[in-house]
Amino acid sequence: MASELVGALVGWYDANARELPWRQPDRTAWGVLVSEVMLQQTPVRRVEPVWRTWMQRWPTPSDLAAASAGDAVRAWERLGYPRRALRLHAAATQIRDRHAGVVPDDLDELRVLDGIGEYTAAAVATFAFGQRHAVLDTNVRRVLARAVQGRAQAAPALTAAERATATSLLPDDDATAARWAIAVMELGALVCTARQPQCGDCPIADRCAWQLAGAPPYDGPPRRGQTWHGTDRQVRGRLLAVLRAAHRPVRRADLVRAVPDDDLRDPHQRDRCLAGLVHDGLAEPGPDDDTYALPG
Template sequence: MSELHAPVLGWYDEHARDLPWRRTSASAWSVMVSEFMLQQTPVNRVLPVHEAWLERWPTPAALAADEPGEAVRAWGRLGYPRRALRLHAAASAIVAEHGGEVPADKEALLALPGVGDYTAAAVASFAFGRRHVVLDTNVRRVLARTVTGVELPGSSVTRAERDLATSLLPDDEATAATWAVAVMELGALVCTATSPSCHRCPVADRCAWRAAGHPAYDGPARKVQTYAGTDRQCRGRLLGVVRDSEGAVPGTRLHAAWSETAQRERALASLLADGLLVRVETGEAEPRYALP
């Protein structure tokens, strides 16, 4: 038992947020939906969409029976709308291959569309109490600071990092599952990226980064994600036009949404390639575009 366990578990017991997907009444499907939505997206923006989603599609079968375009529409402005498409595809796979029940095995979860190492471990751990290393940006930051003594983890997960996380995972299955969510919560609420609240941290007295005097990050420059004027912004603008419309939208509407032709055409082509939009032949000269 690491000396980090007891204080972190105790802190979590007292300070954990009451999130819908954490309640004992929450289904594995609720947990899985939350994990898809939380990929690169803050909790506060996920909450209302998650609630509406579960009310409309309480099971994987319910979602699979609906059009993928409806998932894209219900995704709203969460961002990265391909996640909506993948969640729909994952629901279909769960119906086709798992009898409509979210699988509990990490390997089975990993085989689903849109489920990577993090999400597979998170669903197995949070929904089914399985023992897995759940390594997200929060956990990586907490371990980087408390154990390694640096402000921030590197750009990608290293072998050493995974070994460290594995060595800290409690042996007992139930304790391991609670530990996973507790470390994550500590990173989300206290050991935050830009302004950590060390005075509220249960392991501040044994934090290597704090003991070293909070040395600043000195690794390679972290990539800054620009947005204005990018293809991503253009795609978002175009998809938004169709998402907020009743039926198929004529190309002129897209033209009005983004004036630069070359970029608009490129973005439209990529949206069609991703399956986020489909071309609807009208018999007229001008094609229309709709959700799939």
């Protein structure tokens, strides 16, 4: 029965998968790794053009490692969460120094690279190297929550039970498991979506536990919404946008102009955020202590 599920989903994927550059036959493991980091919390449409430019400029980990961290942050453009650019740069350096510039194909070796967590390590091992791993991202968790568990959405945090379910569904051989993994994720991205699932287009709707239960609404613990307006995150973003746009050190007065007092939640917010950016390695103070720039 599980094999029927696999066949239905893999067949659907072959007919409906998006053509993305990191899925092309000429893709590299590095390209897959870069795509996975960029796609963390950022939609495909916004990643694609940045990924193309990035890969043209830095076609191998060693190429990126030879650049400055600031160049990486600037090339990250407006994908968001710019610490990912810093970590990707650090991972490239680690790949150059510890793996002779070759992206490792071992799950545990991938997992300890900067910015590579449980999901991304499994994704690279699976999509770039065709291995057999449970790949649990938000899409897969939602599909399994519905199709297997019969619930409208997954729990707020990944559970051991979900890992066990995903592992139990994995086809035996590596190649099929890898195709299954990408197929489930694509179904979650295109059909079994969070807001308005297109169950009429779903290849497994007839055996979906959630559909068979009458599509009951979510009854788990509420998800905390992301706060935004007036937060440090917003102020950090505005400060960093100024540093990114400038190609020389920026005076404090220019940062004050970008984030005026009236926009602050408290009088110390701007200084606190600036210090936070410096602490995170996203900004560096100049020798005079009156200028800031992206890291060199």
